[in-house]
């Protein structure tokens with residue numbers, strides 16, 4: 001990926017960061033890079049994620065999915081980091097295999113999918129690093145039962161990705177299911193480029209080698225200066241802007257196929273950096289759609305936002321047909337791609353003209369190679385930002401708190417967190 005931070009400079013935007021400040025920050029970037037390289041070299045928890053392009057074995061993933069390679073549909077059962085990386089990849093790319101991601105436990109929605117899909121030609125991809133996440137295990141039990149009720153042997157159609165031990169590992173062993181290991185030392189939200197994110201891509205027939213090659217190329221750019229490394233430029237700029245008041249980061253890809261990447265980014269940014277009363281709030285937006293809903297706020301609301309655009313240089317195109325309506329004649333000379341590009345450029349310029357900081361992240365096109373680069377680049381940006389903030393990027397204690405409270409409420413053990421539910425302060429206004 002390439003990154004253009006020109007519209008985040010103090011000469012353009014407020015908040016903005018001056019070139020001199022970035023140069024001073026670059027000394028901290030160099031120190032952070034050294035720390036990151038050391039963590040990678042020693043395989044330390046979290047830093048190990050940045051080694052995935054070399055560690056992940058595409059042959060192993062393809063072998064595991066071989067029994068279901070002809071599936072018409074794939075249900076991925078997983079949540080958070082065990083779903084969003086896979087969804088980012090498969091939603092971005094074309095495939096004949098329909099993909100469904102059961103991350104939510106909304107009963108109506110889950111039932112609708114299970115009633116609609118051709119279960120006899122559907123595969124199940126169960127993913128949970130811990131193997132204990134209530135939503136994932138509950139959904140899997142429901143999916144299993146639906147297959148049994150339809151007379152389909154789910155054990156023939158299920159692939160499991162989980163840790164070395166835990167309830168899901170036990171289940172995979174008991175039923176002799178093809179299984180893969182969630183990589184050691186890699187938190188879920190950093191594991192898109194492992195079996196966690198790539199089983200779904202393999203079932204859909206995507207090019208796993210190209211995904212990893214794109215990531216590896218991005219890895220090659222990691223260096224001790226933000227001016228030489230797009231990922232670090234992004235991480236350092238967002239950190240600097242947050243410190244100057246841009247506490248919100250609206251991720252706005254200009255490609256429908258990249259919409260899920262903003263969701264993936266939101267988890268990465270929020271769970272990794274949101275701690276010790278620090279962190280930047282990620283917001284999901286989509287170009288051009290959200291030009292017609294959120295843009296007013298971004299250009300004229302509080303000066304607390306950075307907008308991150310993700311654009312592609314190339315994409316398939318479609319001409320806009322001529323019309324005899326005079327006022328619309330100008331459209332007839334263009335394509336939908338021209339319109340998308342013009343809208344992006346106009347929006348970017350409109351924010352800059354209003355002094356609102358924005359950053360452009362450029363991909364050549366949406367394909368496996370570029371996606372691998374985007375996923376890796378944003379992960380590296382996040383790890384760098386975590387170093388600059390001085391937070392523990394790779395933990396998520398606040399999420400664990402609610403997980404324990406939920407478990408306690410459902411009778412899954414004694415958790416003091418569950419007691420807090422009963423002590424809620426009320427001020428009810430009833431109809």
Ligand SMILES: O=P(O)(O)OC[C@H]1O[C@H](O)[C@H](O)[C@@H](O)[C@@H]1O
Pocket residue numbers: 079080081082127128129130131132133136188189271396399400
């Ligand atoms: O993969 P799992 O263990 O099922 O975890 C799934 C998700 O659970 C929690 O919500 C964590 O905060 C996430 O980081 C994680 O991705």
